[in-house]
Structures are given as C-alpha cells and as structure tokens.
Amino acid sequence: MIAASLTPEQERLRTELLRPERRTPRPPLDADRLRRIRRAAHQLRLDAIEMTHAATCGHPGGPLGMAEIVATLFLEHLVLDPKNPTWSDRDRFVLSNGHTCAGLYSILSQLGFFPRALLPTFRRFGSPLQGHPHYGELPGVEVATGSLGNGVSVAAGMALQAKGDGLPVRIYATTSDGENQEGQPWEQATSSVHYELDNLCLLLDWNNVQIDGHVEDVMSVGDLPAKWAAFGWFVQKVDGHDVQAVHAALSRAKEEKGRPSMIVCKTTLGRGVSYMENNPKFHGVAPNDEEYAQALKELGPVPA
Amino acid sequence: MEPGPSLSSPTAPRAAAPLRRGEPLKIATRDAYGKALARLGQTMPRIVVFDADLSGSTKTALFAKRFPDRFFNMGVAEANMIGHAAGAALMGKIPFASSFAMFATGKAWEQVRQTVAVPNLNVKIVASHAGLTVGEDGTSHQMLEDLALMRVLPPMTVVVPADAVATEKAIEAVARRVGPCYVRTSRTSTAVLYEDAVPFEIGRALILRDGTDLTIAACGVEVWHAWKAAEVLAAEGIEARVLDLHTVKPIDEAAIAAAAEETGAILTVEEHQIQGGFGSAVAEVVVRTRPVPMRLLGVDGRFGQSGKAEELLEKYGLTAPHVAAAARALLRRKKGGG
Numbered sequence: 001m002i003a004a005s006l007t008p009e010q011e012r013l014r015t016e017l018l019r020p021e022r023r024t025p026r027p028p029l030d031a032d033r034l035r036r037i038r039r040a041a042h043q044l045r046l047d048a049i050e051m052t053h054a055a056t057c058g059h060p061g062g063p064l065g066m067a068e069i070v071a072t073l074f075l076e077h078l079v080l081d082p083k084n085p086t087w088s089d090r091d092r093f094v095l096s097n098g099h100t101c102a103g104l105y106s107i108l109s110q111l112g113f114f115p116r117a118l119l120p121t122f123r124r125f126g127s128p129l130q131g132h133p134h135y136g137e138l139p140g141v142e143v144a145t146g147s148l149g150n151g152v153s154v155a156a157g158m159a160l161q162a163k164g165d166g167l168p169v170r171i172y173a174t175t176s177d178g179e180n181q182e183g184q185p186w187e188q189a190t191s192s193v194h195y196e197l198d199n200l201c202l203l204l205d206w207n208n209v210q211i212d213g214h215v216e217d218v219m220s221v222g223d224l225p226a227k228w229a230a231f232g233w234f235v236q237k238v239d240g241h242d243v244q245a246v247h248a249a250l251s252r253a254k255e256e257k258g259r260p261s262m263i264v265c266k267t268t269l270g271r272g273v274s275y276m277e278n279n280p281k282f283h284g285v286a287p288n289d290e291e292y293a294q295a296l297k298e299l300g301p302v303p304a
Numbered sequence: 305m306e307p308g309p310s311l312s313s314p315t316a317p318r319a320a321a322p323l324r325r326g327e328p329l330k331i332a333t334r335d336a337y338g339k340a341l342a343r344l345g346q347t348m349p350r351i352v353v354f355d356a357d358l359s360g361s362t363k364t365a366l367f368a369k370r371f372p373d374r375f376f377n378m379g380v381a382e383a384n385m386i387g388h389a390a391g392a393a394l395m396g397k398i399p400f401a402s403s404f405a406m407f408a409t410g411k412a413w414e415q416v417r418q419t420v421a422v423p424n425l426n427v428k429i430v431a432s433h434a435g436l437t438v439g440e441d442g443t444s445h446q447m448l449e450d451l452a453l454m455r456v457l458p459p460m461t462v463v464v465p466a467d468a469v470a471t472e473k474a475i476e477a478v479a480r481r482v483g484p485c486y487v488r489t490s491r492t493s494t495a496v497l498y499e500d501a502v503p504f505e506i507g508r509a510l511i512l513r514d515g516t517d518l519t520i521a522a523c524g525v526e527v528w529h530a531w532k533a534a535e536v537l538a539a540e541g542i543e544a545r546v547l548d549l550h551t552v553k554p555i556d557e558a559a560i561a562a563a564a565e566e567t568g569a570i571l572t573v574e575e576h577q578i579q580g581g582f583g584s585a586v587a588e589v590v591v592r593t594r595p596v597p598m599r600l601l602g603v604d605g606r607f608g609q610s611g612k613a614e615e616l617l618e619k620y621g622l623t624a625p626h627v628a629a630a631a632r633a634l635l636r637r638k639k640g641g642g
Contacts, residue, residue: 157391
C-alpha cells in the first residue's frame with residue numbers, strides 16, 4: 001500500500017480530521033472555513049479536468065457537480081486519519097456512484113492519503129487509481145464500487161455492524177439519480193429503516209444527467225426526496241453547490257435518531273465549465289485539448 | 305489464504321475416510337450447517353449471520369435463536385444481503401450469508417463478484433436447497449449452475465460436503481479460513497457416510513475406497529451413489545477408487561493426478577450441470593497433468609422439474625446403478641473397447 005506523506009498544511013488539517021467532535025452537529029462555517037472548502041472544491045474540479053484529459057477518458061461531469069458536497073464532507077465532517085487509513089475508529093465513506101472517482105481521488109490526495117503526484121496516473125496501466133475505485137490498493141478507498149447499486153448496500157452493512165457494536169463511527173455514501181434506477185438501492189432503503197440506521201447518511205447527487213441523456217428522458221426517477229421520505233428516511237433537500245447548506249444538512253443529520261438520513265443535493269453536472277454544464281456528453285467523455293484549455297481558463301487558478 | 309494443494313507430490317498419501325458402520329442414519333446437510341453455526345457462534349464472536357427470509361429452511365434460525373443480536377434477516381432481498389455481508393466483513397466480522405443456492409449465487413451473483421470476490425473479502429456464503437434434490441419445488445428452485453458460477457470467481461473457495469459429518473467440519477473450516485467461501489448444502493436427508501473422526505481438510509480429497517481399474521470422483525450427495533456403485537462393481541470384479549472431492553476449489557490436484565496415473569480413467573459424478581461444474585474442474589486438472597479417458601456424469605444441459613428427490617436423481621441418471629453403468633462404459637473405453 002502507498003504511504004502517506006503529508007505537507008505541513010496537511011499535517012495541520014490532520015489534527016482536525018482526527019477529532020471525534022466532528023461527529024456532532026457543527027456550527028455554521030466562518031469565512032475562513034468556507035474559503036477552505038471552496039478552495040478544495042476548486043482544486044477538485046481542476047484535478048478532475050486534468051485527470052480525465054490526461055487519461056483521454058473517464059467521467060468529468062459528475063466530480064465537477066459534486067465538488068462542494070465532497071469537499072464539505074471531507075473537510076468538516078468525516079473523522080479520518082490520512083496517516084493511518086485503516087484506523088478502526090474512523091468514519092467510512094463509500095462512493096457508490098463509483099464512476100465519479102476522479103473527485104474522490106482528488107480530495108484524498110488533498111488530505112494527504114497518497115501523493116498528489118499519483119493523480120496523473122488515473123486510469124493508466126499499473127496505477128492504483130483505477131477507472132472505478134478498487135479496494136485494497138489505494139489508501140482511503142473503503143469499498144470497491146463502480147457497479148451501481150452495490151455501494152449503498154455495503155455502506156449500510158457497515159453501519160449495521162457499527163451500530164450493533166456500539167461504535168461511535170458514522171457511515172457516509174454518495175449515490176446518484178441514475179443509481180436510483182437500479183433496484184438494489186430500494187432494497188437498502190427498506191432495510192436501513194428497518195434496522196434504524198441513524199449512523200448512516202447518504203448524499204444523492206441529483207443532476208438529472210446519465211450516460212444516455214437526461215434522466216427524465218432515459219428513465220424518469222420521479223420525486224426522489226418524496227420517494228426516500230416514503231421509505232421512512234429523514235430527507236433533506238439542498239442546493240448541492242451551496243456549501244453552507246450542505247454543511248448544515250450534514251450537521252442536522254447527526255441529530256436524527258432512529259432512522260437513516262438522505263440529503264438530496266440538487267446539482268449541475270459539469271458545474272464551473274460552461275460547455276459541460278448539464279451536458280450529458282460530459283457524463284462520460286473526457287475534454288479534448290481545446291476543451292481542456294477552455295475549462296482551465298474558465299475555472300481559473302485556485303483562489304488564495 | 306491457505307495455499308491450495310500443489311502438484312509437487314502426486315503420490316502424497318490421501319486421507320482415508322473412516323466410514324460409518326451400524327444402523328443407517330439420514331441427516332440433511334443443511335441441518336448440519338445450522339447446528340455447526342450455532343456451535344461456532346459460542347467460540348467465534350466475530351461470526352454474524354444474514355439470511356433472506358429463509359432461515360427456517362437454511363437452518364440459520366438455530367443461530368438466530370441463540371444469538372439474536374448477531375443475526376440479521378434481510379427479507380427477500382439477496383443482493384442487499386450480500387452487500388451487507390461485505391460491509392460486515394469490512395468491519396472485521398466473519399459474516400455468513402445464507403439463502404437457497406438459486407438466490408444466493410444466482411440472483412446475487414453480480415454482488416458476490418463485485419463486493420465480495422473482487423475485494424477478496426472474508427464472506428462465507430452457505431446455500432441450501434441446491435440441485436435436483438430440492439424436489440417438489442421444481443425447476444425455479446433447483447439450482448444446477450451454482451458450482452460453475454462460484455468456482456469461476458478467482459478467490460472463491462468452493463466446498464460441497466457429502467454428508468452431515470463433513471458439513472459440520474466444512475463449516476468450521478470455512479469459518480477459520482480467511483477469504484470468500486461458498487458451501488453448498490442440500491434440502492433432502494441423505495445418508496451419513498463418515499465417522500466423526502473423518503479428517504476433513506479444505507483442498508484435500510477423502511478416499512472412500514481404493515482401486516486401480518478406474519476412479520469415481522464425486523462431491524455432495526453423489527458421493528454416496530459413487531460409493532454404492534463401487535460396491536456393485538466390486539462384485540463384478542471391477543475395483544474402483546472412490547474419491548470425495550468435497551473441495552471443488554482449490555481442488556486436490558495431487559489426488560486427481562494420482563488417480564489418473566494409478567487408475568487410468570476417471571468418472572466424475574455431480575448433481576449439477578456437467579458444463580462448467582465439478583466434472584469440468586476435475587477435467588481441467590486431468591488435461592494438464594495426466595490425460596486419461598474421462599466421463600462426466602451429471603445433468604447434461606437440461607433443467608429440473610418437480611418430483612421427489614429420489615425420483616429426480618433416477619430420472620436424471622444420477623443414482624448408483626447409473627453410476628455403475630457409466631463406470632463400465634468408461635472402463636471399456638480405457639481398455640480400447642470403444
């Protein structure tokens with residue numbers, strides 16, 4: 001397994017990541033924390049563009065749409081140790097929509113789980129940064145995902161055992177509107193309510209885009225918040241690009257007892273790059289050289 | 305993982321199976337599973353058990369009764385059950401997941417591949433109601449493809465115990481083995497073949513009877529029929545070696561290579577499609593060690609149907625007289641008689 005090597009800034013962040021009080025509701029973000037999350041989300045977008053362009057394949061749109069969700073969760077809520085990624089008391093994060101892993105790899109590298117120099121190896125022969133997350137080779141990847149529907153069940157399975165053992169850990173997973181076309185998430189939606197998994201929190205990336213087109217054209221999923229609520233979940237609906245709102249929803253979810261939490265995040269696929277936004281093409285196609293240059297220009301460097 | 309048997313010692317002594325004497329006794333292997341699991345639960349606190357609304361049939365209900373906090377009924381949702389078992393393994397548990405073989409390995413195959421086999425997690429799938437001997441439930445429940453589906457997955461250990469005694473030992477062995485395992489059990493009561501002292505070891509064949517004319521290799525409920533067939537053949541002056549290859553993967557390559565070398569012909573018998581199943585696994589070893597004439601006896605490209613277990617085994621040609629007939633035909637081939 002690859003060893004962590006932390007920069008002084010990552011070392012400072014690590015002391016925060018280790019604090020168990022991150023599992024309690026958090027106050028609204030002050031300006032410094034808000035700026036830090038926005039910078040991480042910006043870096044994530046740049047990384048996803050760089051990685052998919054270098055690989056000439058992959059899924060850039062999803063990571064761009066989920067940047068604020070992922071950055072807020074990792075920087076403010078998850079209890080983790082980049083130096084000891086299999087620490088038994090850590091929280092668990094499962095990327096059930098595994099195709100968006102460029103974003104996961106970016107945030108893990110930003111936290112120091114592995115060197116950022118690995119990012120350009122994304123999807124290449126011999127790289128632990130596989131096209132979909134592979135378990136056991138890359139620090140911070142908790143579950144092998146990529147086949148939609150599976151990750152949420154594994155996350156719920158972790159939550160069930162953690163609850164049974166009285167562990168304080170929380171289990172988080174991201175899912176997507178496309179993944180909700182599978183049957184398995186609804187099996188999981190049923191069982192997690194039955195077992196009262198209040199240590200489980202799902203974040204649904206609701207961008208209305210899947211590979212073949214817009215979700216409503218391919219296979220309508222209807223009113224997702226209402227559906228999850230009907231299954232018995234504590235459902236919150238937020239603007240997935242509003243960091244303060246995502247943060248507040250993650251905090252509120254921790255207060256809910258006796259049932260699992262679903263935070264439905266309305267997002268825009270490809271957010272931040274004009275030609276990618278809400279464009280199904282960029283669900284699963286990498287930017288070409290021209291598009292790459294334009295994306296970097298539009299995003300600009302990470303703000304100070 | 306424990307290493308699989310190697311080919312380095314093809315004449316290594318095989319484990320002679322002490323056969324049960326006295327009054328015939330019949331116990332379903334699923335009952336032995338339930339009993340073993342409930343016993344192991346006492347000494348192995350990391351064991352947790354999942355079922356998909358069939359705990360009374362798979363016999364995990366025994367464990368559920370004794371350890372209710374470590375038993376999780378997932379309802380009729382096998383895919384979700386396998387995901388939960390994977391999650392439990394990732395939290396350091398030794399999860400057992402049970403349903404009928406059709407659903408545990410068929411309906412949830414993709415989840416077994418992606419969330420158990422690919423990440424090489426310590427999940428034990430123990431299925432009941434495999435094969436034709438499900439009986440009256442008919443085609444939809446008679447799983448005849450599970451061995452093919454499970455053994456094709458790279459890290460999966462596949463065990464098909466022949467009787468209740470072997471099943472209890474197999475369950476303990478897979479509980480202590482690290483890595484994904486599949487164990488196949490049966491609904492119907494079958495003869496207890498072995499004494500309690502039988503030396504059961506994953507990957508090591510048991511020899512019920514020695515002989516040099518040919519080898520009859522079997523697994524699961526067919527071991528008894530192979531043994532009975534060998535008795536019939538012996539009365540005719542044909543000495544058959546009978547092997548219980550309870551571990552379909554990693555298969556006992558040394559025992560197979562020795563059987564090929566020393567008996568010159570191998571008949572395989574399975575309650576499963578012959579395409580891709582147990583006989584195929586034996587043949588894969590034979591072709592690369594000591595090619596000899598073989599015959600694969602099993603279900604040949606058909607599905608099952610309703611009926612009593614014994615009626616079905618007879619209809620599909622899997623009882624001792626059919627095994628004996630196949631052995632005679634194979635022996636003629638071995639001797640060049642066509």
